[in-house]
Amino acid sequence: MITLTSDFGSPYPAAMKGVIRHHTDAEMVDIAHDLPRGDPRAAAFWLRFVLPEFPPAVHCAVIDPGVGTDRDALVVRAGSHVLVAPDNGLAMPPARALAGESAEGEEGGNRAADERDVEAFVVDAGEPASETFHGRDVFAPAAARIRAALDGGPAASTPEEVSEALAAMDDLSPAPDPVDLVLPDPSVERDEDGDPVAVEGEVLAIDRFGNVVTNVPGELIRGRDWVRINEELTPVAETFGAVDPGERLVTVGSHGYVECDVNDGRGDGAFDLRPGDSVRIVADNVSL
Amino acid sequence: MITLTSDFGSPYPAAMKGVIRHHTDAEMVDIAHDLPRGDPRAAAFWLRFVLPEFPPAVHCAVIDPGVGTDRDALVVRAGSHVLVAPDNGLAMPPARALAGESAEGEEGGNRAADERDVEAFVVDAGEPASETFHGRDVFAPAAARIRAALDGGPAASTPEEVSEALAAMDDLSPAPDPVDLVLPDPSVERDEDGDPVAVEGEVLAIDRFGNVVTNVPGELIRGRDWVRINEELTPVAETFGAVDPGERLVTVGSHGYVECDVNDGRGDGAFDLRPGDSVRIVADNVSL
Amino acid sequence: MITLTSDFGSPYPAAMKGVIRHHTDAEMVDIAHDLPRGDPRAAAFWLRFVLPEFPPAVHCAVIDPGVGTDRDALVVRAGSHVLVAPDNGLAMPPARALAGESAEGEEGGNRAADERDVEAFVVDAGEPASETFHGRDVFAPAAARIRAALDGGPAASTPEEVSEALAAMDDLSPAPDPVDLVLPDPSVERDEDGDPVAVEGEVLAIDRFGNVVTNVPGELIRGRDWVRINEELTPVAETFGAVDPGERLVTVGSHGYVECDVNDGRGDGAFDLRPGDSVRIVADNVSL
Numbered sequence: 103m104i105t106l107t108s109d110f111g112s113p114y115p116a117a118m119k120g121v122i123r124h125h126t127d128a129e130m131v132d133i134a135h136d137l138p139r140g141d142p143r144a145a146a147f148w149l150r151f152v153l154p155e156f157p158p159a160v161h162c163a164v165i166d167p168g169v170g171t172d173r174d175a176l177v178v179r180a181g182s183h184v185l186v187a188p189d190n191g192l193a194m195p196p197a198r199a200l201a202g203e204s205a206e207g208e209e210g211g212n213r214a215a216d217e218r219d220v221e222a223f224v225v226d227a228g229e230p231a232s233e234t235f236h237g238r239d240v241f242a243p244a245a246a247r248i249r250a251a252l253d254g255g256p257a258a259s260t261p262e263e264v265s266e267a268l269a270a271m272d273d274l275s276p277a278p279d280p281v282d283l284v285l286p287d288p289s290v291e292r293d294e295d296g297d298p299v300a301v302e303g304e305v306l307a308i309d310r311f312g313n314v315v316t317n318v319p320g321e322l323i324r325g326r327d328w329v330r331i332n333e334e335l336t337p338v339a340e341t342f343g344a345v346d347p348g349e350r351l352v353t354v355g356s357h358g359y360v361e362c363d364v365n366d367g368r369g370d371g372a373f374d375l376r377p378g379d380s381v382r383i384v385a386d387n388v389s390l
Numbered sequence: 391m392i393t394l395t396s397d398f399g400s401p402y403p404a405a406m407k408g409v410i411r412h413h414t415d416a417e418m419v420d421i422a423h424d425l426p427r428g429d430p431r432a433a434a435f436w437l438r439f440v441l442p443e444f445p446p447a448v449h450c451a452v453i454d455p456g457v458g459t460d461r462d463a464l465v466v467r468a469g470s471h472v473l474v475a476p477d478n479g480l481a482m483p484p485a486r487a488l489a490g491e492s493a494e495g496e497e498g499g500n501r502a503a504d505e506r507d508v509e510a511f512v513v514d515a516g517e518p519a520s521e522t523f524h525g526r527d528v529f530a531p532a533a534a535r536i537r538a539a540l541d542g543g544p545a546a547s548t549p550e551e552v553s554e555a556l557a558a559m560d561d562l563s564p565a566p567d568p569v570d571l572v573l574p575d576p577s578v579e580r581d582e583d584g585d586p587v588a589v590e591g592e593v594l595a596i597d598r599f600g601n602v603v604t605n606v607p608g609e610l611i612r613g614r615d616w617v618r619i620n621e622e623l624t625p626v627a628e629t630f631g632a633v634d635p636g637e638r639l640v641t642v643g644s645h646g647y648v649e650c651d652v653n654d655g656r657g658d659g660a661f662d663l664r665p666g667d668s669v670r671i672v673a674d675n676v677s678l
Numbered sequence: 679m680i681t682l683t684s685d686f687g688s689p690y691p692a693a694m695k696g697v698i699r700h701h702t703d704a705e706m707v708d709i710a711h712d713l714p715r716g717d718p719r720a721a722a723f724w725l726r727f728v729l730p731e732f733p734p735a736v737h738c739a740v741i742d743p744g745v746g747t748d749r750d751a752l753v754v755r756a757g758s759h760v761l762v763a764p765d766n767g768l769a770m771p772p773a774r775a776l777a778g779e780s781a782e783g784e785e786g787g788n789r790a791a792d793e794r795d796v797e798a799f800v801v802d803a804g805e806p807a808s809e810t811f812h813g814r815d816v817f818a819p820a821a822a823r824i825r826a827a828l829d830g831g832p833a834a835s836t837p838e839e840v841s842e843a844l845a846a847m848d849d850l851s852p853a854p855d856p857v858d859l860v861l862p863d864p865s866v867e868r869d870e871d872g873d874p875v876a877v878e879g880e881v882l883a884i885d886r887f888g889n890v891v892t893n894v895p896g897e898l899i900r901g902r903d904w905v906r907i908n909e910e911l912t913p914v915a916e917t918f919g920a921v922d923p924g925e926r927l928v929t930v931g932s933h934g935y936v937e938c939d940v941n942d943g944r945g946d947g948a949f950d951l952r953p954g955d956s957v958r959i960v961a962d963n964v965s966l
Contacts, residue, residue, distance in 0.1 A: 103411070105404070111886055112710035113728050114932055116681070119707055120731030123679070130707075131407055131418075134400035140919065152401050155408030155526065170916050233916075234896075235932035238731065310399060320522075340458050343428065356402055356523035391699070393692070419695055419706075422688035440689050443696030443814065598687060608810075628746050628809075631716070644690055644811035 103159040103255060104245050107133040107149060108237060109140065110164070117235070118162070118242035125246035128255060131156075133163075136310060140167035142192035144307035144377060146283055147315070149196035151357045158182035158256035158264075162245035164237040165192055175225035175240050176280055177248065182256045182264050186245040188236070189224070191283025219261060222277035223268055247271070288318045298322060300384045303360070305375050312368025313361050314375045318383060320354030328386040331362055331373060335386055342366070352383075391447040391543060392533050395421040395437060396525060397428065398452070405523070406450070406530035413534035416543060421451075424598060428455035430480035432595035432665060434571055435603070437473075437484035439645045446470035446544035446552075450533035452525040453480055463513035463528050464568055465536065470544045470552050474533040476524070477512070479571025507549060510565035511556055535559070576606045586610060588672045591648070593663050600656025601649050602663045606671060608642030616674040619650055619661060623674055630654075640671075679735040679831060680821050683709040683725060684813060685716065686740070693811070694738070694818035701822035704831060709739075712886060716743035718768035720883040720953060722859055723891070725772035727933045734758035734832035734840075738821035740813040741768055751801040751816050752856055753824065758832045758840050762821040764812075765800070767859025795837060798853035799844055823847070864894045874898060876960040879936070881951050888944025889937050890951045894959060896930030904962040907938055907949060911962055918942075928959075 104122060106115055115135045122130060133152055138144045145165040153161055158181065166173075166188040174189035180200035185193040201219040230239035251267050252259050259267070268274055288303035303318035323329055326338045329352055337344070339351045347366040350373065355361040360383065363369040375381065392410060394403055403423050410418060421440055426432040433453040441449055446469065454461075454476040462477040468488035473481040489507040518527035539555050540547050547555070556562055576591035591606035611617055614626045617640055625632070627639040635654040638661065643649040648671065651657040663669065680698060682691055691711045698706060709728055714720045721741040729737055734757065742749075742764040750765040756776035761769040777795040806815035827843050828835050835843070844850055864879035879894035899905055902914045905928055913920070915927045923942040926949065931937040936959065939945040951957065 107401075110932070112712055113683075113724050116707065116709040117728045117731045120728065120733070123733050127705075129415075131404065133404040136400055140917075148401050152405045152408065155405045157408070157411050167917060167919065232932070232934060233900075234930055234934070237932075341428070341455060343455065354522055356398070356520070356525075358520065358522070395689075417703075419692065421692040424688055436689050440693045440696065443693045445696070445699050629716075629743065631743070642810055644686070644808070644813075646808060646810070 103129045103131060103156070103257065104249055105131045105133050105153070105156065105159055105161045106135070107137065107145065107161070107163040108135045108165065109137045109145070110135050110237060114235070114237060117238045118164075121238055121242045122246040125243065126250040128160075128246075128249045131159075133161075137165055138307060138377070141165060141307075141377060142167070142188075142190045142283060143285070146192045146195040147285060147306045149192070150199045150285070153183070153196045154199050156183075158259070160184045160186065160245050160249045160256060161196070162241050163187040163192060164241050166190070166236060169236050170233045174277065174280075175227050175236070175244065176277060177223040177225060177244065177268060177274055178280070179221050179223075179261070179264055179268055181219055181261045182259050184245075184248055184256060184264060184268070186225075186241050186248065188241075189277070189281050191281040193222075194220075194280070194282050195285050221265065221268075222280040223274040224277045226273040226275065228273075244273075247273075286317055288316075290322070300382060303381045303383065305377050305379045305381060306359070307377060308370045308375075311363075312370045313355070313363045314369045314373055314381075315355060315357065316360045316362065316381050316383075318360040318381070320358050320360055323352060323360055323383065324354060326385055330382075330384045330386055332382055334373075336362070391417045391419060391444070391545065392537055393419045393421050393441070393444065393447055393449045394423070395425065395433065395449070395451040396423045396453065397425045397433070398423050398525060402523070402525060405526045406452075409526055409530045410534040413531065414538040416448075416534075416537045419447075421449075425453060426595065426665070429453065429595075429665060430455070430476075430478045431571060431573070434480045434483040435573060435594045437480070438487045438573070441471070441484045442487050444471075446547070448472045448474065448533050448537045448544060449484070450529050451475040451480060452529050454478070454524060457524050458521045462565065462568075463515050463524070463532065464565060465511040465513060465532065465556060465562055466568070467509050467511075467549070467552055467556055469507055469549045470547050472533075472536055472544060472552060472556070474513075474529050474536065476529075477565070477569050479569040481510075482508075482568070482570050483573050509553065509556075510568040511562040512565045514561040514563065516561075532561075535561075574605055576604075578610070588670060591669045591671065593665050593667045593669060594647070595665060596658045596663075599651075600658045601643065601651045602657045602661055602669075603643060603645065604648045604650065604669050606648040606669070608646050608648055611640060611648055611671065612642060614673055618670075618672045618674055620670055622661075624650070679705045679707060679732070679833065680825055681707045681709050681729070681732065681735055681737045682711070683713065683721065683737070683739040684711045684741065685713045685721070686711050686813060690811070690813060693814045694740075697814055697818045698822040701819065702826040704736075704822075704825045707735075709737075713741060714883065714953070717741060717883075717953060718743070718764075718766045719859060719861070722768045722771040723861060723882045725768070726775045726861070729759070729772045730775050732759075734835070736760045736762065736821050736825045736832060737772070738817050739763040739768060740817050742766070742812060745812050746809045750853065750856075751803050751812070751820065752853060753799040753801060753820065753844060753850055754796060754856070755798075755837070755840055755844055756796050757837045758835050760821075760824055760832060760840060760844070762801075762817050762824065764817075765853070765857050767857040769798075770796075770856070770858050771861050797841065797844075798856040799850040800853045802849040802851065804849075820849075823849075862893055864892075866898070876958060879957045879959065881953050881955045881957060882935070883953060884946045884951075887939075888946045889931065889939045890945045890949055890957075891931060891933065892936045892938065892957050894936040894957070896934050896936055899928060899936055899959065900930060902961055906958075906960045906962055908958055910949075912938070
């Protein structure tokens, strides 16, 4: 299987699929092609969320604000999974999640084990046919040739077999210093009893509805009625319909993180939050 | 084949696909993932329109405003088709359409035959991994395991074989009282000669362009030039371009029902109509 | 393989897929279903860009402002590729690109060779089940039956074999006079040394972000800092981020043509350009 992720909209991903079909008849599955444009961090967040659901596969992810510059094209092995992406860090958070899963047989394996099972290669792409569409000219063909080099694909291969197959490919060489990207963890302030009283988090992504996805785990607000978001008192709700149209709410998204939303409206505007902004969440009148 | 329908946008459906691939390599086909959020009735309308085009398959449909509550997860067999959906009624209108088709070999078979060939089961989902993403944690795995339990899939199975396979599954038990949902029929007023003079219908769905889809069959307006929509005189047109940009029109959508639209604009705003609102259509100066 | 292209949004294309599965289990790949509504010229542009990336396949493309009129349904063979589309010209630019590729083994083969390898048929569709949804009732079944008539599909067939298979189908007859559509070429004005000083181009398409795609090849502006777009001085940039949000820029899109864009905004509004409008590009203070 080859999964495809981009910020291209349509019809560009179809061109990538056409190219892939010249190399392999492996199944192609779209992850998303409407990710925030040019935002490797948002892509890293979503891929870390989605890819661990898949059996081992080749994942081609092109969110590439550096297209046309001399940034490298990267192949990252994580267990038996293979990510193909520009060298801007987006592959690293999902790679660590995938390697942890391989090493431990479950999500959230320990970091040391993860890192031993992640290795990165640079793709020698020669002279791409275009300066602007490396999804078609560099990343899709690389993903397709890697898939074609693995009999039965990643799902039928051990991490060692995948590693050897990649090492044997002429156009791959070890990446000396791939760009890393670490999705920030929130910091939790606790009272003298050790109970949490406030969380200092960060906006990871804005989705297409304007919902503001933070890095604050949902369990920190579940069961509460009100919290202050950057000082503004906001109801905690399980569904949008719990507040009137146009009203703000805080909820836990399907990804498990705290979201700042507006019923029938856009949370990014109402809360004035953009990716990378910090979000301070304090429980109102009760310790958080 | 497993079809997938939701109001999730992206990339959530991809997580469902990853989960499915742990159980079966059956083909996956997307119906839509941009259906109106939290609106089981709109989903029922669209699935009743689309699913009868398919050979027998497993259809996983997650429009689920009750996620996190104690609503059941349902499996509904309709002929050789299987629907997997939350117990909010959305599966019932398409199930009746699919069963009618199986029984009669054509759409719109008689209702009695339909109902004999629809049976519902409750899924024992145990403790789902999340409170918010049952598409991934409950519905996708149930659909995948049902597909895997049927050699060759629903398309190669008789209704009896599908029924027996479902009855034999450990985590399914007969649903004593599944929620039903009936899409309303319009009422037609006729003159003394029996000719229709007015139709009292209802808004079934608003599509993403703001077009207002009613439950009034298109043949009731075809061939007319003008009708009154809730008293407002409106031209009947076959194409949007027949009126100027910004102007209102009434047309017959690809689904065969009357739509209230605006060329280059939104019909829901111009006609002030929402799902569930009633729509009275009266021919102007001619009997309808 | 069958590729699918339309302006239908969702869930209509799924109905086409259901119909196809009654005839063949060939792979189905979506090109795009959000193309500009009712605009065969934009569809021709995008298909000419995307389809040559694919191995030979059946391509079903339904952008059909004439649905419900007596326009024909067309089948166009181009090398081993087959296009199925309404007879409004949209199939011709991609067909010429595909035939050129077949004849020459590379893109941009000579026009004479192309035209010898393009042939068109009219589909006898009988009485379609609907007046409004010929994607489901005419084009999808035609594409599926053509694919089913070719053992191994177009990719395993020579152009001659595809031609014979089409000629042998009962419901196809030679198209005496299919509608043609030619995407305009820009005219380049040169100084006495033969260097280009200005280009008179045309808007081919507006994408969903409001970016204005012209027919001016990107190499005519690459390396320049500023150009005048219809007299307005505009910076040439490789990425949107090179200008402030809300500011205009000229760039080369992934399709290789000059685009008139706005960072975080809509180029069609800012430049006041619509499909078919002419665009004059003049280098500022330097010969273009």
